């Protein structure tokens with residue numbers, strides 16, 4: 001498992017924009033069709049905006065029509081973690097970065113094959129890195145050093 005990253009609220013506030021902070025640290029949700037990545041179709045990797053860990057790939061991104069970036073699988077199962085979220089009227093499954101616990105979005109069981117899952121993720125939680133390469137450990141580590 002990757003090392004956990006823990007920072008104070010103030011540290012996150014300094015590093016993130018107000019919207020990024022709200023979504024990732026306060027479990028916010030950006031408005032549909034408002035984010036940077038819902039209509040992103042270039043090949044690349046989507047990294048955690050907070051800690052740089054690779055979370056999703058363009059290879060599993062699909063157009064869900066919801067206005068949020070949607071993926072049917074994370075780039076690596078251990079890079080995302082889930083938790084039951086009862087804060088709405090129904091129980092949903094919350095998705096967060098396994099490394100820094102930044103909130104990403106939710107996962108639903110109405111996605112396409114082969115997984116049948118739909119990871120509905122906020123653009124504000126993601127930093128897009130164009131290119132075919134998977135994000136490397138160095139990338140994640142360099143994010144730590146700032």
Ligand SMILES: [Zn+2]
Nearest residue numbers: 048051097100
């Ligand atoms: Zn993270």
